[in-house]
Amino acid sequence: MSDFLKLVGIKKSFGGVQALKGIELAVGQNEILCLVGENGSGKSTLIKIISGDLKPDSGELWISGRMYKQLRPIQSLNLGIRVIYQDFALFPNLTVAENIAYSQLVETQDRLVNWREIREIAARAVELVQADLDLNEVVGNLSVANQQMTAICRALTRDTRFLILDEPTSALTKKEIDRLLQVVRDLQAKGIAVMFVSHKLNEVLAIAERVAVLRDGELVATLDREEATNERLVELMSGTRVTYSRYEAKPSNEPPLLEVKDLSKRNCFQDISFSLRRGEILGITGLLGSGRTELALALFGIDPADRGQIVVDHQPIKIRTVKDAIKAGIGYVPEDRLTQGLVLKKSVGENIAAVIIDRLRGWLGLIDNRAWNAAVERWIDELAIRVTSPEVKAQTLSGGNQQRVVLAKWLASLPKILILDNATAGIDVAAKSGIHQIIRRMARQGIGIILISDEIPEVVNNCSRILIMRKGRIAAEVETADVTEAEVQQLVELTEPRGKGEGMVASSL
Amino acid sequence: MRKLLKQTEFYLALVILLLSILITMYNPRFLSAENIFDLLKSFSVMGIMAVGVLFVLILGGTPDVSFTAIAQVAEYVVVIMTLRWGGNILLAFLTASLIGGVLGRLNGCLVNMFRVPTIIITIATSNIFFGLLYVFSQGQVIYVIHPLFRRFSEIRIGNLVSQHGVYFGLSLMPLIWLVVLILGWFVLNYTRMGRDIYAIGGSELAAERVGIPVRRTKLFVFTFVGVLAGIAAVVHAAIVQSAIPNSLVGQELDVIAAVFLGGASVFGGAGTILGTFLGILLLAVVNNGLTLLGVSSYWYNIFVGAVIVISITISAVQRIRQKKTRVKVQVDSEGWRV
Numbered sequence A: 001m002s003d004f005l006k007l008v009g010i011k012k013s014f015g016g017v018q019a020l021k022g023i024e025l026a027v028g029q030n031e032i033l034c035l036v037g038e039n040g041s042g043k044s045t046l047i048k049i050i051s052g053d054l055k056p057d058s059g060e061l062w063i064s065g066r067m068y069k070q071l072r073p074i075q076s077l078n079l080g081i082r083v084i085y086q087d088f089a090l091f092p093n094l095t096v097a098e099n100i101a102y103s104q105l106v107e108t109q110d111r112l113v114n115w116r117e118i119r120e121i122a123a124r125a126v127e128l129v130q131a132d133l134d135l136n137e138v139v140g141n142l143s144v145a146n147q148q149m150t151a152i153c154r155a156l157t158r159d160t161r162f163l164i165l166d167e168p169t170s171a172l173t174k175k176e177i178d179r180l181l182q183v184v185r186d187l188q189a190k191g192i193a194v195m196f197v198s199h200k201l202n203e204v205l206a207i208a209e210r211v212a213v214l215r216d217g218e219l220v221a222t223l224d225r226e227e228a229t230n231e232r233l234v235e236l237m238s239g240t241r242v243t244y245s246r247y248e249a250k251p252s253n254e255p256p257l258l259e260v261k262d263l264s265k266r267n268c269f270q271d272i273s274f275s276l277r278r279g280e281i282l283g284i285t286g287l288l289g290s291g292r293t294e295l296a297l298a299l300f301g302i303d304p305a306d307r308g309q310i311v312v313d314h315q316p317i318k319i320r321t322v323k324d325a326i327k328a329g330i331g332y333v334p335e336d337r338l339t340q341g342l343v344l345k346k347s348v349g350e351n352i353a354a355v356i357i358d359r360l361r362g363w364l365g366l367i368d369n370r371a372w373n374a375a376v377e378r379w380i381d382e383l384a385i386r387v388t389s390p391e392v393k394a395q396t397l398s399g400g401n402q403q404r405v406v407l408a409k410w411l412a413s414l415p416k417i418l419i420l421d422n423a424t425a426g427i428d429v430a431a432k433s434g435i436h437q438i439i440r441r442m443a444r445q446g447i448g449i450i451l452i453s454d455e456i457p458e459v460v461n462n463c464s465r466i467l468i469m470r471k472g473r474i475a476a477e478v479e480t481a482d483v484t485e486a487e488v489q490q491l492v493e494l495t496e497p498r499g500k501g502e503g504m505v506a507s508s509l
Numbered sequence B: 001m002r003k004l005l006k007q008t009e010f011y012l013a014l015v016i017l018l019l020s021i022l023i024t025m026y027n028p029r030f031l032s033a034e035n036i037f038d039l040l041k042s043f044s045v046m047g048i049m050a051v052g053v054l055f056v057l058i059l060g061g062t063p064d065v066s067f068t069a070i071a072q073v074a075e076y077v078v079v080i081m082t083l084r085w086g087g088n089i090l091l092a093f094l095t096a097s098l099i100g101g102v103l104g105r106l107n108g109c110l111v112n113m114f115r116v117p118t119i120i121i122t123i124a125t126s127n128i129f130f131g132l133l134y135v136f137s138q139g140q141v142i143y144v145i146h147p148l149f150r151r152f153s154e155i156r157i158g159n160l161v162s163q164h165g166v167y168f169g170l171s172l173m174p175l176i177w178l179v180v181l182i183l184g185w186f187v188l189n190y191t192r193m194g195r196d197i198y199a200i201g202g203s204e205l206a207a208e209r210v211g212i213p214v215r216r217t218k219l220f221v222f223t224f225v226g227v228l229a230g231i232a233a234v235v236h237a238a239i240v241q242s243a244i245p246n247s248l249v250g251q252e253l254d255v256i257a258a259v260f261l262g263g264a265s266v267f268g269g270a271g272t273i274l275g276t277f278l279g280i281l282l283l284a285v286v287n288n289g290l291t292l293l294g295v296s297s298y299w300y301n302i303f304v305g306a307v308i309v310i311s312i313t314i315s316a317v318q319r320i321r322q323k324k325t326r327v328k329v330q331v332d333s334e335g336w337r338v
Helices: A043-051 A073-078 A096-108 A115-129 A144-156 A174-189 A201-207 A230-238 A292-299 A322-327 A337-341 A348-353 A369-382 A399-412 A429-444 A456-462 A485-493 A499-508 B002-006 B008-026 B033-042 B044-060 B067-085 B089-114 B118-137 B147-154 B172-190 B192-202 B204-210 B214-240 B252-261 B273-293 B298-324
Strands: A003-014 A017-028 A032-036 A058-063 A066-068 A081-084 A162-166 A193-197 A210-215 A218-224 A258-265 A269-276 A281-286 A307-312 A315-317 A330-333 A417-421 A448-452 A465-470 A473-479 B156-161 B167-171
Touching: A003 A043, A017 A043, A017 A193, A017 A218, A032 A174, A032 A201, A043 A073, A043 A081, A043 A162, A073 A081, A081 A144, A096 A115, A096 A144, A096 B192, A096 B204, A115 A144, A115 A174, A144 A174, A174 A193, A174 A201, A193 A201, A201 A230, A210 A230, A218 A230, A230 A429, A258 A292, A269 A292, A269 A473, A281 A292, A281 A429, A281 A456, A281 A485, A292 A330, A292 A417, A292 A448, A322 A330, A330 A399, A337 A399, A348 A369, A348 A399, A369 A399, A399 A429, A417 A429, A429 A448, A429 A456, A448 A456, A456 A485, A465 A485, A473 A485, B008 B273, B033 B044, B033 B167, B033 B172, B033 B273, B044 B067, B044 B172, B044 B192, B044 B214, B044 B252, B044 B273, B067 B089, B067 B118, B067 B147, B067 B214, B067 B252, B089 B118, B089 B147, B089 B214, B147 B172, B147 B214, B156 B172, B167 B172, B172 B192, B172 B214, B172 B273, B192 B204, B192 B214, B204 B214, B252 B273, B252 B298, B273 B298
Parallel strands: A032 A193, A032 A210, A081 A162, A162 A193, A281 A448, A281 A465, A330 A417, A417 A448
Antiparallel strands: A003 A017, A003 A058, A058 A066, A210 A218, A258 A269, A258 A307, A307 A315, A465 A473, B156 B167
């Protein structure tokens, strides 16, 4: 078997930091290779070197048996290499047909536009992947999955030999992911090599023939499918063996801290009822689009629910705005810390003090500097945030440290209830387990915690109870003591209640 | 049919129709050929400039506000040149387009160079162009212009007699407007340049990735706006038969309002020639209607302001809706009750 792409000793550094330390990697002519690695491991640098957007400091790229020291973007395209980035780079205001045909239009350099030709080009590409796309629909109206299909179709309008998909599943539902994986296999059958870059290991395991693992700019292993297991990959990616210990809440007969009854919001979730005790970590999981995030947004007052009851500490309360939620003692750590959780350009101290600013007022309503410093330093200390001083801007911190700052901000407000919505997504394994430790400690101190996550091991190991959401409803509730990760996974992926799965839901309810 | 109901153009046409019926009921003179010809003639200056504004708004959201200043400069210079050296109407159009094109291109260069919103650059250049015109003209009004403009404006197609025994016909001005509309429509829909403009308006980043010459396209658009301002300048001179240094400046907001009304979006990437035409037409009908109904023309300004607010609201709401539909929760909605 000859290789389409072979990388030999690829090195690249940015201002003294070695992003890639001599990568050796080969991709067969119609192979599906998965590239995994944590944030900052060098995945995107490697993609950009193959696409020609970056040039390597040293090393060789062999493509179809020819050696290149570096590639220019246009060269890479002409060699049949296509990259589909996370943002797709589509035109939301143009139709599917035009989006698909555009790169070919640019290539032909015609001054006039032939609409029939555009439709033909697009129809051919859509046919190739048998996508169910309306050529006349405007791309902005499509679902993320269909936008992605459009991007893939566009990549296929010109002779494609090697397709790189960068984190292609991060915003897709389970069904859509299955469809995507099928398309990737079809492309492989047509003789196209595919590199699937992802950090979601179960998808990687579902499709890869080989898995290449990057860590700190080094290719630490290339495994065949048979050798690759979830645990093995996590270990290789993080460099440490992670053993989860389960969290057990102290049993208590106290009345619940939070009670939610029949909470509903049109097109988001329906008839949600559950309770949360002091010191408990309650897990909520479900696929993308199951309503889990919408529920969190409603509890925190960002997108309030239409009807239903929320009771905190025996007090029925109305949560219409974020202010109501904060007043009721609810804190919220979002998934997207960069846009929602942090003010990146402000200092760590200012971020931590943001919620409690009103309590730090002293004489004449001015900020009491001493109280400010004391509060900020206490929480930096408590959460072991690694900064040289509270004056450091939040944007200079690593992902794990940033998320600790967001946690500190909410913990400083001494909440009764803390909601974490996929809060550890995109953080490396060590930092992740650090945050889990903090959450557990806070729970032991009596805070009620709702941990929303799509990573099954995370909820199973940290929570005492898990709610599984599906189609906007709570489909099942399980005690973690009674279940394995695989069983929870099965409950989550069940798309229609039927057969064996149905029995399981019933038994666990 | 469902597609038709989604289009701004359909609603605009409907509103124009309803207004026309309403106005005619109060004053039947509105629907006379004489009034309509007159209306088309007096709004052709704005109509021509609106096509340029449409191009800029598709490209990137914030409008060019310097086109009236450009037209003003072109008008004044051409009027003076023809007075001094004579010439013919074709030469007047060419010179005015050239002046407009050069000034517009300057806008384009600045936008490319500083990468700041169009509106900021063009507020600056508008002041510079207008200021220079005042410095050199001393604000002098030229009441007597070369007779070639009068000859041009008197060309009529058709010879009709009004109720009051006055001869009238369709002036050439609306026809020039029509030619500009057709040209704009062709460029936007059937040339790479036109599609590139829409594409850049949709996503500049994606445009760069796919290999569209973004800077060159922008330069073209701003030059085109200038050329249209030049053409509008000659039409204006022919209609008003004088050159007043501040007769056009101030109208840019009306034109921009009309283009927004026609479906252009503050976020760029949207808008059509038909919509723009209907937008101008609606302004014309409202303006004329207020006069015919004897309502104070100050109401017209309020109308223009309201139009901008409403159009911007509509495009903002559409954008929010588009964002919200991304990941949809498919709720099992059996037994849904409110």
